[in-house]
Amino acid sequence: MTAVTPNLASAIPSFCDGIQYFGDVWPEFDRYGQTPAIAKDEMAIADPTDEAAVYQTLLAADALRYLTLQITASKASGHPGGFASSVEAYVSLVMLGHKNIFTEVGHHAPGFYSAMFMDRSLEAMGIETVQKMRDCYRERHGLLGHLSGQIPGLLGPAGPLGQGQHFAMAAALLHREKLFPFTLGDGGLGEPYIMSSMGHFHTAFPEVTNFLPVLVWNGFSQEHHSMVSLQSNEAMVRYWKGNGFDEVILIDAKDYDDAKQSGAYVDSTAFSLEQRLAFMKAVLIGTDQAARLALGGKLTVLILKQLKGAGVHALGAKSHNLYGHHTLDNPDIVAALKRRSLSPESWDLVRTNLSRAGGGPAAETVVTESVLPLPDLSALTLEEYPVGGDPKVATTAMGLLVGQVGQIDRKYLVTNADGNEASGIGNINQALKIIHPTDDPLYFQSPQGQVYEPLSEDACAGLAAGLALLGSRSLWCSYESFAINGLPIWQTVIQAMAELRRPTPSTITLFTAGALEQGRNGWTHQRPEIEAYFAAMMRNGNVFPIFPPDANSIQAAYEWALSTRNKGVVITASKSPLPIRVTLEQARQGLQDGALVLQEATGSKTVVFAVVGDMTLIPVLEAASLLEAEGVGVRVVSVMNPRRLYRAQDVAWESCAEADDGFLSDEQFEAMFGGDALIGVTGGASTMLEPILLRSTANRDVFAWKRGETTASAGELMAFNGITAEALKGRSLSLLA
DSSP states (O other), X not given: OBOOOHHXXXXXXXXXXXXXXXXXXXXXXXXXXXXXXXXXXXXXXXXXXXXXXXXXXXXXXXXXXXXXXXXXXXXXOBOOHHHHHHHHHHHHHHHTTOOOOXXXXXXXXXXXXXXXXXXXXXXXXXXXXXXXXXXHBTSTTSBOSSOOSSSTTOOSOOOSSSOHHHHHHHHHHHOTTSOEEEEEETTTTTOTHHHHHHHHHHHHOTTOOOEEEEEEEOSBOSSSBOTTTTOOHHHHHHHHHHTTOSEEXXXXXXXXXXXXXXXXXXXXXXXXXXXXXXXXXXXXXXXXXXXHHHHTTOOEEEEEEXXXXXXXXXXXXXXXXXXXXXXXXXXXXXXXXXXXXXXXXHHHHHHHHHHHGGGSOHHHHSGGGSXXXXXXXXXXXXXXXXXXXXXXXXXXXXXXXXXXXXXXXXXXXXXXXXXXXXXXXXXXXXXXXXXXXXXXXXXXXXXXXXEEOOSOHHHHHHHHHHHHHTTOOEEEEEXXXXXXXXXXXXXXXXXXXXXXXSOOBOEEEEEESOGGGOGGGOGGGOOTTHHHHHHHHGGGSSEEEEOOSSHHHHHHHHHHHHHOBSOEEEEEOOSSEEOOOSOXXXXXXXXXXXXXXXXXXXXXXXXXXXXXXXXXXXXXXXXXXXXXXXXXXEEEEEESOGGGGSOGGGSOGGXXXXXXXXXXXXXXXXXXXXXXXXXXXXXXXXXXXXXXXXXXXXXXXXXXXXXXXXXXXXXXXXXXXTOOHHHHHHHHHHHHO
């Protein structure tokens, strides 16, 4: 390590302000480091076998290792070990011109931030020096602990395992000419839906192979050995080929080790410089080969086998996390930083290469830094059914509209794990066709379809939400009972959308076959508790659960959802024929206000029913008739868009991208919900009624879902949960008394 003398300080590039230690110039720098390997106005190195390109790629690897460790140690917080063992693969991709890189692993965030700093992307956040990056790391409005939607140059969020492949596949589907690698840790390889989702995607879209899993096989997960740590190289290759991959390119650091390290996993930074360069060359060549295969139509995986923590303060699982004592003064941190320290001219060379790679900073070049052009939907035709006319299936009415969207927008995709026919939306299959290698008109199957049907809610939610995040339109359809299995990635995308620096279509869902329609199926199909999940998310500010009461209002709801940006819109409706209760215009107003009055009668005193859902209106309207017969005034209000019924201060709307400040005023709330008594009624979780209960000052109560049971009808199931006309009447009278 070289001390910073006055002469040296004057030669240090300004962006290096904050670097703790500088090192000596590497041997043969005068031979391999004088001219940037990526020439001016070029996007990548010309030849992965070129010795200067290999040398400078290894310099970039150590630069990212150094920064990753220093910024995490500056807060004694974060995760340096995983990225450190992947860095040769990461810098190889970048030096080859591929910057559209996702990650499965949120713990790799500090490494990705370091890369964005070195290619100048973070300058869009005002981060121009290492010191500024240190200051902003893990701070609000800075560099979050895990990847999010607000960091320039980074394409997608990363937090829960098992999600990165969805973003990469969605991007590959939308941009066929570009490569979309995503790094995957062997600790997360055990998440079963990673392989199954890629398998179904490849069956549905065999020509879309331009996504590249990069397995970081380092032997450890977060706190212990990974579950695949004992597999042989041959077994790992068989595993990927057995899951449908045509090509498996595995580079094992052990093959280049001249430091006599024990065990199957080794630290390449412990090799001699000659062997480090040999290893780097193998990774660079292998990465180039993997990229060409993936772009050329072969489903390919790149595997880098290297010990976790290579080049940082500790090895194995001990390298994963920094604790309070891991400050910049900690001896292990100091020693590791000194080992990885580079000369000022090396830092300058690395920045030049990384900022040129891919055609410029990622913040200016990756696909998510611009808005994806979409076809205009102004020609959509809604069919208005007469109020009081024949009952209609709401989901079927929406399905007709969905078919129109897909025929106008050929990138549009509908996903459903349980089958559209079962949800009353078989007309979507008829219009858009199920994506299937077997072309069969009887089942509306076609290889060129737009309906994606893996038997996995995670895969459905993942691809649909990923497409929306990347700028395209999609619709995730599910049974209300089973949707919970896809919600983790949907929630991740919603939060990312709230932070995005660009507008993108909202991610929209249609949840059908609610508990009240599933009587004979019993409690396994009766899980409306999911509504509590959405009720909690409403306070985020960009989540809108919608409950249309009929076939007209569901069309208005989808029309509105399609017009929104950066939101999560959850439409929940029945697949049973139900009466037409409102006009399209009334429904549009109800969506804007949050609710609408369906029925009102005057009396000596007034009870207000605030009703969430469509089938729950049946006992409520019956109770209203009973009360009116006794001279009691009744107002039945359909709660369509409960997010609008909160007070503005209840919701974090101001911090959302594409902020929505629409809330019902106190005067309007009183006109709609004011009375002598108020009863909230829902066939789902009572928390969905919270916005009303917070604001109402009347005597009030709630009738809501308790638990499931096998029944012959919706009425019997509602009765099991205490939601009957007689019970509603009785409680109304007691509240009024």
